[in-house]
Amino acid sequence: MNKPQLFGADYSVYVRICRLSLHEKGIDYELIPIDIFSLGDASATYLERQPFGKIPSFEHDSFRLYETGAITRYIDEAFDGPALQPTGTKERARMNQIISIADGYIYPQLVWGMYVELVSKVARDEPTDEARVAAARAKAPVYLDVLANFLGKTPWLASDHITLADLYLAPMLDYFLQVPEGSGMLSKRPNLEEWWNRMRRRESMRLSRLPA
Ligand SMILES: N[C@@H](CCC(=O)N[C@@H](CS)C(=O)NCC(=O)O)C(=O)O
Incomplete structure (x- = not known):
């Protein structure tokens, strides 16, 4: 093959x-x-x-x-290998829901509305769109609370094993956590912070991380 x-x-x-x-x-x-x-x-x-x-x-x-x-x-x-999607109907629906939230809200708001505006543009000496940041900043706690609630006391977002929901969220949060207020917002949600620490240590995350 x-x-x-x-x-x-x-x-x-x-x-x-x-x-x-x-x-x-x-x-x-x-x-x-x-x-x-x-x-x-x-x-x-x-x-x-x-x-x-x-x-x-x-x-x-x-x-x-x-x-x-x-x-x-x-x-x-x-391909063979560990399943990245749950088989149960409800868990699979939850995974798909989280992926949709990532695509529809977290990527545009936390990556583009915050990381790009507050980190990338500043590094390129471009003006920040303050209105865009304000809109994203107002929504950020809502998104993080939603993720923390889905997680609850479980290690992974949608199932008892890692799924595509975790793999979608991790690269988005990696950018968001480079925003000055990002890590403070994460530490207010200890279960989400633990999830992030679990994710960032995985070999897949370490090997795909951009050099600092
Ligand atoms: N719906 C697409 C989104 C992919 C996407 O937005 N990729 C970004 C980079 S992360 C891109 O290509 N941006 C270039 C552009 O918008 O011109 C997917 O799921 O693959």
């Missing part, structure tokens, strides 16, 4: 979610660098793989796929 290929950049949250899934399954893969923000003339070729110009995209045995939700579920179902 050919090695699967993942196209994208190591700084991307969504590429990292796929890399975590591949690593947790124990799958050897090839990461083909695509810097979507400076593709220039190469973008036409890449658009054949991902017509919306987003990363990641994926190929396995001549089967091409994009959208992280589809890629990660394919990775889980097409």
Whole structure:
């Protein structure tokens, strides 16, 4: 069987979610660098793989796929290795709910509304959109409380084993925790902080972390 290929950049949250899934399954893969923000003339070729110009995209045995939700579920179902999705109907629904919350709220607000505005833009000497930060900051406690409540006293977000819900949230929180107020907000939710410490020590997380 050919090695699967993942196209994208190591700084991307969504590429990292796929890399975590591949690593947790124990799958050897090839990461083909695509810097979507400076593709220039190469973008036409890449658009054949991902017509919306987003990363990641994926190929396995001549089967091409994009959208992280589809890629990660394919990775889980097409290969041997520990299951990354629960089999129980309710747990699976909870996992899908958390992934949807990550896509719909946490990525746009905590990564773009806070990390990009307060960390990336500051590093690039670009002006921060204060209105955008204020909106995200008001919502951040709501998102963190929701995650802490789902977690309760259990080690993983959606099941008694690690699932795609954990693999979605971890790269997003990794960026959020670089915001000055991020770690203070996390420490107010000890079960979520314990989850984060459990996640960040995993080999998949350590190997996919960007150098400081
Ligand atoms: N719905 C897509 C989202 C992927 C996504 O937003 N990727 C970001 C990088 S983390 C991207 O390609 N951004 C480039 C752009 O928006 O121009 C998925 O699930 O794969």
